[in-house]
Amino acid sequence: MKRLIGLFLLASISGAIGWICLRGPVTAAPSAVVVQRTPERVARGKYLYEVVADCTGCHSGRNGEKFNLPVIAGRNGAGSAFPKEAGFPGSIVAPNLTPDPESGLGKWTDGEIIRAIREGVSRDGHALFPLMPYQNFAKMSDEDVQSVVAYLRSLPAVRNPLPRSSVDFPVSFLMQSTPQPVSTPVAAPDRADRLAYGTYLATLGACSNCHTRREKGEAVAGMELAGGESFRMPKLEVLSANITPDIETGIGKWSEQQFIDKFKGFANFNESNLPANVQANFTLMPWLSFRQLSEDDLRALYAYLRTVKPVRNTVHTHPIVASEI
Ligand code: HEC
Ligand code: HEC
Secondary structure (H helix, E strand, O other), rough: OOOHHHHHHHHHOOOHHHHHHHHOOOOOOOOOOOEEEEEEHHHHHHHHHHHHOOHEEEEEEOOOOOOOEEEEEOOOOOOOOOHHHHHOEEEEEEEOOOOOOOOOOOOHHHHHHHHHHHOOOOOOOOOOOOOOOHHHHHHOOOOHHHHHHHHHHHOOOOOOOOOOOOOOOHHHHHHOOOOOOOOOOOOOOOOOOOOHHHHHHHHHHHHHHHHEOEEEEEEEEOOOOOOOOOEEOOEEEEOOOOOOOOOOOOOOOHHHHHHHHHHHHOOOOOEEEEEEEOOOOOOOOOOOHHOOOOOHHHHHHHHHHHHOOOOOOOOOOOOOOOOOO
16 A cells, blocks of 8 residues: 555655546547457457457356355346455446346447446546456457457347445545557557467457556566466465476476366366366466367467466465465
C-alpha cells in the first residue's frame, strides 16, 4: 500500500493526471465494424475464448468443489464475482458476456465489445480493472478479436444480473490511466515463425500475469515467469511455478515432448471423474482449458519459453497448509 500511496501523491501533483481523474480514462470512439459471423470465425473465437485466452475461466460460474474449478453447465460466459479471499482491492466482478440484452452484451455493438477487450473501456466509457487482461489483449489481432466477438454472439443468452465491480481508492484512481486506444491495425504474427507465434500465444494466455510474482500489484523486476505468486480460495493456496528455463528450479530440463505431455496429461478428466478440489491438488493454472491447446500451439509456447531469461527461484507450489487469509 505504501508504494501505491507514494504513486498517488506523485500523480496528484501532475495536472495531466488530475485531468484524467476528473474526466475518466483516455478513450477512442468504438469502431463501426460489423463482424461477419462465419463458421471459421466462430470456431477460431471458441478456441480463443475457451482455450488460449481462457476468457471462460474468469467470466463463467465455476464449481469450486472440483479439481481446477470446472465451468458449470449453463453458466459459460454468464459472469462471476471473485471471492474476497482472492485479495483484490475491492469487490471484483467479471461481467456477463452472453447476448442477454439486459444483463449481458446483447445491446453492445461489435465495436464496443472489441474496445472493451483490447482497450479496457466499458460501454459507458469507464475504465476496466486490469485483472481483465486488456493490456495483453491489445496485441490480439484484428481478425482474432473479431472471431472472439463472433463466438460471443453465438453463446446462449443467460440472464444473470450482477453488480459492477467496486474498486477501492487509490487503485480506482490509478487505473484511470491504464486503458489505451488501439489506433493502428493489429496483424496476427506468421504462424510459421514459431517464436513469434509462441510469444503471441503467451501474451493472450497471460502466462506472465500469473507466473511473475507481484508486490503491491507490480511485477517484481527480474522475476519474469519465475513463479511464486500466491493464489487463494478459502483454506486453499497455490503458488505459480517457475517456468523459466532454469535447469534446477525452472523447466530447463523439460523436453518439448515432456512439456506437451504435461498439458495432455489432463486429457482424461471429465465431469464424472474430476477429483475433489483439495489443498494437495488445488490449482488455478487453467489446465482444463490449456489441455485443449493444439500440439502445434504447445510447441510454439515451448519455443517461446526456451528464450526467456532463466531465473533461479525455488517454488513450492503446494504449501502443506494454506497460510492464514
Ligand atoms: C483474469 C480474468 C479475466 C480474463 C482471463 C478475461 N476477463 Fe474480461 N473481465 C474481467 C473482469 C474482472 C472484468 C470487469 C472489470 C471491471 O469491472 O472493472 C472484465 C470485463 C470484460 C468486458 C467488459 C464488460 C462490461 O460489462 O463492462 C468484456 C467485454 C470482457 N471482459 C471480455 C473478455 C474476453 C472476450 C476475454 C478473453 C479474450 C476476457 N474478457 C478475459 C476478467 C477477465
Ligand atoms: C491463472 C493463473 C495462471 C495462468 C494464466 C497460467 N498459469 Fe501456469 N501455473 C499456475 C499455477 C498456480 C501453477 C502451479 C500449480 C500447478 O502446477 O498447477 C502453474 C503451473 C504451470 C506449469 C507446470 C510447471 C511445473 O513445474 O510443474 C506449466 C508448464 C505452466 N504453468 C505453464 C503456463 C503457460 C505456458 C501459461 C500461459 C499460456 C500459463 N502457465 C498460464 C498458474 C497460471
